């Protein structure tokens with residue numbers, strides 16, 4: 001390179017998989033494509049793919065595990081070597097992996113309120129989650145979440161638009177097992193107590209409340225379903241984190 005040539009970072013090819021055994025994988029893929037439109041300035045060429053086999057997983061640099069039913073997802077993965085290879089992907093190769101709702105449960109080290117006989121997990125996030133914390137499907141709800149880490153609304157400088165969190169039989173972190181290495185990214189004001197007290201509005205707030213988003217190194221978990229919104233801001237943020245980690 002001569003002094004007159006501008007220095008540009010080499011573009012990287014990044015293949016992001018979405019585990020497609022059950023649940024909201026189509027929705028995640030659609031938001032990934034939407035998010036990538038906003039990331040054209042990054043030195044990365046993204047490709048997005050469904051993952052159903054160990055071979056498909058091996059081709060991925062990062063992975064999303066969608067919401068759905070965690071017991072079903074792990075039962076299907078355990079029929080082949082996929083479950084073991086998912087553990088290897090997350091914990092040995094330490095590739096960026098993001099789980100939403102059922103995906104969050106699967107990425108946790110321990111889960112309470114599991115079906116009789118327990119359930120197989122992938123692990124990687126040193127937390128114990130409580131499954132179906134807010135109750136059954138009929139007790140599903142939405143809440144405005146303040147997520148300071150996602151790109152703020154472009155409409156007005158400094159104005160932060162909340163993220164609409166969709167909670168369907170959602171887990172929360174009952175216990176952080178991993179000490180300081182687990183980063184709490186969002187909490188939700190204790191909704192169960194509020195409902196008992198006859199108040200219906202739940203809000204996010206810093207510091208206390210139920211932990212609904214946590215990260216430990218390469219592993220990220222969220223209790224709610226960004227894939228069931230049209231808002232690609234979390235996908236956008238996570239993809240830029242994936243690029244930064246590579």
Ligand SMILES: NC(=O)CC[C@H](N)C(=O)O
Pocket residue numbers: 066067068069070071100101102103105131132168169170171
């Ligand atoms: N919406 C969801 O992903 C629900 C998760 C479900 N509670 C499970 O255990 O898998």
